[in-house]
Amino acid sequence: MEALRNKARELLAAGTVKVVIGYERGSAGAARAVFVRDAARAGSLIFDETCRQNLAVYLMKPEVRRLGKAALVAAPAALRTVLQLAAENQVQDGGLLLLAPENGGVAVLAELSAVEARVAAQDPEPGREEREELARYEAMTLEQRRDFWQEQFARCSKCYACRAACPLCYCARCTVECNQPQWIPVPAHDLGNLEWNVMRAMHLAGRCIDCGDCSRACPAGIPLHLLNRKLIAVVRGSFAFRAGRAAKSDNALSTFRPDDPEDFIR
C-alpha cells in the first residue's frame, strides 16, 4: 500500500500524470473510487480485498477525462478492460498509466503491450465456484431457468445501474435511448425488462471481461453477471475467443471463421 502511495506521489509530483484514479476508504467501511490530483493527498489511497469496483469505468467519464492524463489503480479486471477498450479505439496506447498492485509493491504499466503481457501471465481462468455456479443454472430444466429469470427480472426497475457500472457500456447513445423505433420498451414491465437484459447481454457478448460490477451495482440483486458469463463461455467455446486479452483485436462478432460451428442450421 505504501509503495502504491509513493508511486502516486512521485507521478503527481513529477507531473507525469494529472490524476491518480484509485481507491480510498469510504463510508461504512466500504472502499470507493478517489481521484487524487495532489501528491499531498496520495496518502488516502488504499488497496485491499475490499477494493472490488472496476475503476476503468471512469476512463470513459467526460468529467474524469478532462482532468488530464491519468494513472489507474488496476486490479486484473481493470487491466482486461483497458485492453478491450483499446481494441475498441476508446483508449490510446501511452494515453494512461496503469498501477497494478502486486505483493506489497506496485507495477507501473505504461504501454499496452506490457498490459497484454501481464494479463497473459495472470490468464484468469474462471474459478471452481464460478464454473459450478454457471453449471448449476445450465443443469436446470428450461422451465426452471425461465421461471428463475422471470422472477429475477420482475425486480428490475430499469435504473440502469448495470449499464452505468459497466466500463464497456460507453455508447454515446444506448439502444434503449433510441425511440425511432422504440427498440426496448421504456416501462420496467416484464417484457421491457427481459428485452433490456437480453440486449445488454448480447451487446456485451465477446466484449465482457467478466468483472462482475453489473451484479454488484444492481440494487435489486439480480445476478446479471451470469448472463455475461454464459456468453463468455459460448464465445470461447465456439470461437476460441476471449475479450480483453489484446489491445489490437477484432471482436468475436465482427469476424468469423468459415468453419464456425453450424450444427443448429439445417
Add this chain to the structure above:
Amino acid sequence: MARIGVFICHCGENISATVDVARVAAEAAKIPGVVHSVDYKYMCSDPGQQLVKTAIQEKGLTGVVVAACSPRMHEPTFRRACAEAGLNPFLCEMANIREHCSWVHEKGEATTQKAVDIVRTLVAKVKKNKALQPIQVPVTKTALVLGGGIAGIQAALDIANAGHKVILVEKGPSIGGHMSQLSETFPTLDCSQCILTPRMVEVAQHANITLHSYSELEGLDGFIGNFKARIRRKARSLDEKLCTGCGLCTQKCPTRKIPSEFDAGLGTRPAIYVPFPQAVPNKPVIDREHCTYYRTGKCRLCEKVCPTQAIRFDQADEIIEADVGAVVVATGFDVKHADFFPEYGYGKYKDVIDGLQFERLASASGPTLGEIRRPSDGRVPETVAFIACAGSRDSAKGIEYCSKICCMYTAKHAMLYRHKVHHGRPVVFYMDIRAGGKMYEEFVRRAMEEDGVQYVRGRVSRVYERGGKLVVKGADTLLGARPVEFEADLVVLATAGVAQPNAEDLAQRLHVSYDAHRFYAEAHPKLRPVETNTAGIFLAGACQAPKDIPESVAQASGAAAKVGALFSQSQLVREPLIAVVDRQAPPVYSSCSGCFLCQGACPYQAIEREEIRGRDGQLIKTVAKVNPGLCQGCGTCVALCRSKSIDIQGYSHEQVYSEVLALLNRGERDG
C-alpha cells in the same frame, strides 16, 4: 400524414384463383394511411401501370404498394412507373402475394388472410420509406495495371485500345513475364516469343500506355473511380532518356558470372544487364548487389564506355503519385523450386531441374541456344524423366490444388525433347492427366502416339544418383503398383505453380482478400470471377489461381471489359441502398462512439474513420463514415452496431421494425 395507394393484381388468375383479391383490396383500404386501394387484372400491363400513375397524380400519393408478383420480377417496372408519375421510385414497394402466397397455398380463407397480412406489412414499410437519390461517384478514367506478364499486357492493351489511359507497373526490368521465358506453347507449339514480343512492343509504343518497369506499387488509397496510387520507380542507375540501349555497357561489364533470372539460373548475366534481347524497355539496369563499383567503390567501366553518359550511380528510387479510377492486378505466379523436393534430389543433383528451366533449355534464345543439354556436363541426355504433380495435389506438401498447367507443358516438354533428340527416350510419371481444353487432349495423345512418349501412372518416391545416372524410383499403378526403376540422364520436375512470394504484402496494400494459398480472392467464385471484393479492383491471370496462357488472356480481357464499363461514364451511378452513419447537429454530431467494430465486419472496406473537429480545429470525436462508392449494402454493420448509429437505406431500422409489428398485426394504431 402518409397517403398510400395499394394496387392488387389478379395476375390473370394466378392470384385471383386462390386469393379473394376484392377482399384484400377492401381490407387494405381500412389500413390507416391507405387512401386508395384497387384491384386489377394485370397491374404490369400498360393500363395497369396507368392506374398507378393516375392515382399518384390525382390522389397525391406519398407511397405505393403493388401487391402482385415477386419484387425480383417487377419491382423495376413499377418503380419506373412511379418515377414517370413524379413519385420517387424508392417510395414504391411490392407485396409478393403470388410466389409467396397464391401459388403456394390452397384457395381459402387462410390464403386470403395471408395476402392481407403481406399487404399490411408492406404498407407499414412504405410509410417509413424515404425518397432516395441514386449515388453518383466521379470516375478518373485512368487504369492502373500491376504486372507486365501476358495478363497485364493484354489488360493494358485492351483498356488502352478502348481509348483510356493506362499506367502499367512491372517490378522487373522488362515486361513479358513468365511467357517470355517459354520456348514453345501448347497446344500449337508456336514459339512463345514470336507471339509475345509484338504485344510487348505495342505496349511500349501505345500512346495511351505509360510503362513503369523496374517499379512497384508502394501504396493505394481511395476507392472505386478515385484511387490514389503511389509507385516506387526503383533506381536503374541509368538515365533512361539518354540511354539508347546500344548494349556496350553490358558487353564491357567485368562482372559476368551472375546467374540469370531469365534463364532460371541456367545461364549467367553481367552486373549491368538487359534480362533478354527482346526486353521492353530495352534499357539495362545495374544490379547493385553484384556491381563491383557498388561493392568496392571502384570500376565505373560502364560509365566510361557509355557513348551518351547515361549511367547514374547516384540515382535514387523515385516515388510518383497517380490518380486512377480502376486497378487490374495481374501480378502472376511463381513456381516452386529450391529445396522443396529433397526426395527428388532437387538442389542436390544438377540434372534435376524444374519445368521453367527445361523451357530455357528448349528455347532458341536460351543458354544452350535450344539444344537439350544437361546442366551438369552439357551432354545431350539419352533418357529424360518428367515427373508431373511435383508438389501439386500433395497435401503433405501443403498444396492440395492442381496447378493445372503441368500436364500440358510436361507433354509439350516430352514432345520438344523428342523433336530435338530423336533417339532420346522421354518417360512421364503422372498421377492423372488433366487435359481439359480446346485441342488439349489431342495434344497429349499426339505426345503418346506420334512422339512415342512413355507415360507411367504413379508417383515417384525418390530420385538418387547411381553411376552418373539418376535413378527414378516409382510404381506403375496401372500394372498393379509394380515397382518401376528408370535410369535417366535428366529429370524434369513439373513443379507446382504458387502465389508470388510477396502476395500478402501486396494484397494488404490493395485491401483485397486472398485465399489460404495466398492467391487473390475473386468477389464471387462463379458470378464475379474477375472482380475483387474491393470495388474497382479487378483480377487477371495467375495471381488468382494457376492458369495457362489462353485463360490468363481471357480473364485479362474480361477485367479490361469491366474497366471499360466503369469508364464508360464520367459518373458512377449506383443504387442508394447503402449504409449511412448517423450525423446530427452539434453538440451531438453523431451517436457513433467510434468503436469501429463495423470496420472489421465490412466485407468491402467501405467504413472509414472521420474526425469531427470543432471550429477551433479541436478534435471532438472520431466516428465511422460509410464510403458510398464502396458500400454494397449488405447491412452487416447495421445489425452489429450497438448504438444503432448505422442504418441502411431501403431496409432501415424503422422499415423492418414496422414490418415485423405490422405482420403480427400490431402496427402503430394512430396511422
Add this chain to the structure above:
Amino acid sequence: MDNELRSIDHEGLGTLFSRWRAGGRRILAPRRENEKTDFAEVQAPGEACLDPVQTAQSAKSAVFPRVEELFAYRRRDGLVELRERDLADLPATVLFGVRPCDAAALAGLAAILNWDTADRLFSARREKLAVVAVSCTRSDERCFCTSVGGGPGARTGSDLLLTDLGGGGYLVETVSDRGRALLAGAEDLLRPAAGREKDKESRLARVEKRFDPERVRAALQSLFDDEVFWTEQSLRCLGCGACAYVCPTCACFDIQDEDGRRLRCWDSCGHALFTLHTSGHNPRPLQSQRWRQRLMHKFSYMPERQEALGCVGCGRCSRACPVDMDILEHLLAVAEAKP
C-alpha cells in the same frame, strides 16, 4: 385525538392481520428474499421481516407504482376513444412495517404529485392506503431522519405506529382516524400499555442530528454556479438511477404510450436522457449538473415550492449506491462549503 397507549401481542397481531384480510385489505410488508428485504403481499405477521434497518426498495410503489396505466385509448373510424382507468379496482391496502421515515415520505410524494392539481391515481391509491409503521429500535450510519425533521419514533404519516416491546409484542399508538378504523372491533386483541411498556423513548434507536436543512438550503442557493464544487462532489457518481428508484420521495416519471395504453413509468434526473431535447441540446449534459439537480430539488426547490423536504433521511440511496455516494456526507459538504 385519543392518544392512549396500548399494546398487542404477536398472536393478537396475527388475528388482526386475518381480520384486515377478511375485510378485503391486502397487506404489504417487508419480506426477505435472497439477501434483499422488500415490500410484498403477506398473509400473516410471521412472513414479515422487520430485522433489517431498512428495506432495499422504498414502499412508494404502493401509491406510485413503477409502471402504471393512466388511461387507454384506441382508434375507431377516425376518432380516438378514451377509456379512463377504473379506480374501483385499486386494492385497499395496509402497509405494514414501514419505518417512520417511510411514513413521512408519503407526504413528500403527495407534495409533488398533488402540487398544483391533485393526481387522480396517486390520491385514489393513497385514499385506500392505511399505514402501520414500526418505529426504529436500530439504525445504521446511513440514517439521518433526525436531521430532516423525523425520528425513529416519529408519528407523521402513520395511521398506527407500533414499537417493538422486545419479544412481548408491540406498543400501539393510534395516530389517525384511519388508524382507529384499522383497530375497529379489535378491542379484544389490545390491552392498555402498562408500566415500562409506556416508555417508548428508551426503546428507540439513537439517531444523532447531523445538520440543519435550512442551512443546507441556504448554502445550495449560493453554490448553484460553483462548477468546481459540483464536479468534485460528483466525480465518483456514475449517473445510474439506483438512488432515485429506491428513494421514497423521488417522483420523477416518464410518459410512454404502448399498445394503446398511456403509461407512467419511474424516471430519474440522474439519467442524461432525462433532460435531453429533441434538438440534441441537453441543459444538463454533465453528471455534476445532474447530481446538483438531485440535491437542489430535494433540499432547495421543494422547501421553496412545496414547503416540504424531498428527503426523509432513510439513507436508502446511500445503501443502494454502487459507488458509495453517501448523501449525508455530501449534504454535510454542502452545509460546510465556503462559496
Add this chain to the structure above:
Amino acid sequence: MAEFDPKIVAFVCNWCTYAGADLTGTSRMKYSPQVSVIRFPCTGRIDFMLLLKAFAGGADGVIVSGCHPNDCHYSSGNFHARRRWIVFRGLLDFLGIDVRRVRFSWVSAAEGAKWAQLVNETAEQVRALGPHRSYQRLRGLGVG
C-alpha cells in the same frame, strides 16, 4: 393441446432464400400458409432484436434463412449472422426460451423444395410446441 394455427415470421435474405421461396412459387409447390416472409438484403442485416420483436408481437415461431456458406452475395454476411445466432441461441436457452421455436436454415435460390419443407417442418414443430404463451404473457405484465 388443441390444434392451433401458429404465427411464424421468416426473416430471409434477398439473394438466396427469398429467391428460393420465389422458386417454390413458380414450381407451384404447396406449403403451410402460417408463415410470412420479411425480406432483408442479407442475413448479416438481421438484428437479433427483430426476433425478440417477433415474439413480443405474438409470433409462435421464427425462421431465419439465407445463403449457404460461401454463397453469400456479399461473401461473408451469412458468416457474421451465423456467429450472431450461435451466441443468441445460447442466451435464449439460458433464459429459458425454447430455441426450438427459432429455426435457422440455409436455403439457396435453387432450393424451392427445401423452402417448402423448411416451412412445413417449422410449422409442425411449432404446432407441437403450442402457442408461445410463456413469452406472450410477458407483455404488459407488471403494470400497476
